Amino acid sequence: MRTKTIGILIALAGMFLLFREQGIALSPDTLSWELILAATGLLVIFYARHKPRHPYLMIWGGIALGLGIHAWGLNRIKDWPSHWSMIPAIIGASFLLLGGLIRKNRNHGMIGALLLLLGLFAWPGVTEIPGLNPAAQILNSYWPAVLVILGGYMAFKK
Structure with missing residues (x-):
């Protein structure tokens, strides 16, 4: 069944892709590799x-869906964030939503939350979010601590 x-x-x-390359009545914007x-x-x-x-x-x-939407947004929306921190945020959101909340796996939820926070705090635009500005300046400098916590959690979990 899997191979099918x-x-x-x-x-x-x-x-x-064949329709797109042959120019057969499909919009190139509709059937891009991102979508x-x-x-x-x-x-x-x-x-x-x-x-x-x-x-x-x-x-x-979830990771493929998130990366596809992110790549589509990079090519189509002018102000779409293009910082590298979106990648761990996408992976973290996938772990948190699909592994933690839907599958009810606490480990996946914890890993997802930490990766999502890592992506959020490493993003330079977090300082522009109202209410987060004082904490964001500190967290933007110390976001590698989230990696230390995540690595320690994964290495020493029982």
Whole structure:
């Protein structure tokens, strides 16, 4: 069943890209690689939701969905944040939402929360958020401490 699903996804992506390359009545903005990545991530999430044997597949689907949306936003929206800290924030959001809240796994929730906070505090734009400015200046300097905490948690968890 797994190879059949992967084969269908690859064939669909190939069809969309073939249509795009041949100029067949599909908008190039509609079928960009970013949206194909996001759609693939969404399909993987739905597949993993109905197959409880693959608990980590949902997290990978969330990461693909988040990265696809982020790449689409970088190319289409002028003020989209392009700082590297969006990557750990996307991965952390996937762990927190799909692993921690939906799958009810405390370890995934903790890892997701820490990675999301790491991405938030490493982002230079956090100082512009009202109410967070005093704390954000300190946290923007000490965000590597979140990495130390995450590494220690993962190394010494029971």
